Amino acid sequence: MSSYISRRLVGLVPLLFGISIISYAMMGLAPGGPAAIFAGMARQMTPADRAVIMHNLGLDRPWYVQYFYWLKNLLVSHSLGYSFIDGRPVMTKILEKLPVTAELIGISFAVTMLVAIPVAIYSATHKNSAIDYLATVIVFVGYGMPIFWLGIVLLNLFSVRLHWLPSSGLTNLGVSGFDLADRVRHLILPVATLSFVSLAAWIRYQRSSMIEVLGEDFIRTAAAKGLGRWTVVYKHAFRNALLPLITLIGLYLPALLTGAYFVEIVFSIPGMGYIGLNAIFERDYPTIMGTVFFSAVLVVLGNLFADIAYAAVDPRIRYD
């Protein structure tokens, strides 16, 4: 097992290298440049003076040379550089926003599970019932709906028209310190948006996994030896049906992370997606690279973790 983990960790190095170089190339080849900072922003800033600043920031070099320095900086001084916009270390900016994104993802994931699993089990055990059909409809709607659109619709309905819930941010103006009730009110819409879209996938996977397990011989055996329906479904079928879902967690992490970024933009929540998107608009290269690279690391580690967890809970699986 430990040799498997170390092999996988070594494999991450070229993977992350590839991700970073492709990201940097895409960024470097995109039209425009950090013009907002260096263009006509200062009325009197002449192109000659702008050239001095571009040189100081290394922007007068081709993207692959810039990439080399970015990589060197990361490997030698473990730094993601400084933001062009506010001059702060990118690492600091990201670590400041990470808890916000993690909170959003964590709560949404918990909500998704709490809703998806009971619904899926009910659907699987009551195939073709009204609730099963309803769940299928939700699955299709959820699959088809762009997350940013759903967010705007919910925001417009519950915040702008009905005034039930706040429209943006994580705290009310002037609330100092942590106020649980205020935080919950602010999280309802973003979490609902993010969860609804993930719900579709989870109900579908869990339902089909359950149906598959329920058709297995050992379930028939369990039922035949006189066990109660509850015991058969939850103790025998559900536990086995959960196994494939552990892999799904790993695979689903990128979607969850991207979804969270969209939700942050729609609801003005200052998380990683929020700073990442602003950085793209402002061509703040170090911050763009920082958020992209950091997200990549999270996704890759999430996948690795899922694979390991899979082996840990299922004794039939061995990595040797």
Place this chain on the structure above:
Amino acid sequence: MRLTVIFAALTLFALTAVGCTSSTQTSSQPPASGPNAVSGKPTYGGTLKIGAEAAADTVISLYAHSEGSGNDLSFLYDGLVNQDPNFNVVPWLAQSWTISKDGKIYTFHLRRNALWSDGVPITSADVKFEYDLTTNPASNAPYRSDYDVVKSVATPDKYTVVYTLKEADAPFLSSVAASLPHVPLPVHVYGKVPPSQLAHADFSKNLVTSGPYTLSEWKHDDHLQLTSNKRWWKGRPYIDQIYIKEYTGNEPVQFALQNGDVDTAYFLTTAMWESLKGDSRFMLIHNPADQFNWWVVNMKNPILADINVRRAVMYAYDRKTEVEKLFHHEDVATFSPIPWAQKWAFDPSTENAYQYDPAKAQKILEDDGWKIGPDGYRHKNGQLLSFRSGLIQGSANSVKSFELWQANLKAVGIKTDARQTEFNTFYNDEQKGNFDVDNGGFGGGGDPDPFIFLSSKAWPPNGLNYGHFSDPKLDALIDQARTASDQAHRKALYFEIQRLVVDDVPDFFDAAPYYRNVMNKRILGVNPAHSGSQFTATMYDEPIWYIAQ
């Protein structure tokens, strides 16, 4: 207080979003004679809440490169001199100044009672320190070009600063000495940081400031909290706290204003103004802006280099319909390179230049040899009369303008297509000369001088004359106006410049917009007539505003 914040590009960006609404407001305006005091005496206390549409970048004035940060910092830092809402230069940290006869030596005398927020006196060393820092390439300060005109800075004693200029430069006071990026900086604090590290230093917990407020809390991408500076040389401001809430975009700011979460905003879009101006909880602020809208023209394009084509375009363009029908009188059609808020230099007769006259446009083109072809457009020597119109993506107003523009030009046989690019690409292309005509706005400099975009000495890389326009006569007039020290003389020269610009059509000047804002009536002592042409001008009076307790 008002410190000139110079952000042409953001102004451009904002301007394309500014532009339009109907001007039926009047009812809620108080008498112009006095402040909006309802009753009672001003009292200390309370919190003024401001909604910003974007997050602050920095609290170090040297690096304030977004308009939002510039607005935040105008509460925190004082300049040597300041401009009142009518653009008069007034004493500030310098209680007086003299200008030598040849206009090259500016001597400032600092007031003795001004202190940094940590109690250290503000001296000439702090003034020179800012100059040294800005001109040091290692600091990467974006406003270095402002000092291109300065030869040296001397500090003969603790309270005297002498700037020696390379040549006389009348805009120096308003464009440099009064501008935010060039406020004195505390040498006893920033002097300890290597210049190359200053941009990365974190002063958010212990910022030393000179203005009416100090920074008490900065939660990145969320809010700034400012506390009144009890040591301020003009006396303690009435309002104790300013809470600047940072939103993402304009819609959340509008909701916040409507919910009463914030009292005022940094910037209102047309849509926001339209939905807020009828709300009786707000006092309306509505003044000529320090900006103008234009289509920048690239003279490297042979079709546009032809003055007859340029004149024909102006006669063909129905700007009156544009400002009255499309933009509900929220700007006024003018043909001037000087923002109309610069009242002393702005020639009102430019409002009559190039009245809509398509027949005249047709005749000019016909005489110039451009003949209508079977496709309905004009041609000369096999060449189609056509150019591209550059627009910034996402600006609904510039699309609205373009539709009329395209139809107007088509009516006289000129073909134009839109080229929409996102604003980073837009400016990059403009700098590289990769454009025909570009829609936008300009201004915010606090001085009428059009040198930087009209003089042939300001061709890239020395200035922002990206269209490479050149007229030696205009160059000479601009230089004279820059070096004339007497305002009456400058005024005469700027009127002459405006007449020449009407003749030359160096760019397609379009309209002069209004600056609009709303202020919750909870805030007392606000005089909208004294609120000026941009947010920082509105805040000039802020220390005397108050909240009823």
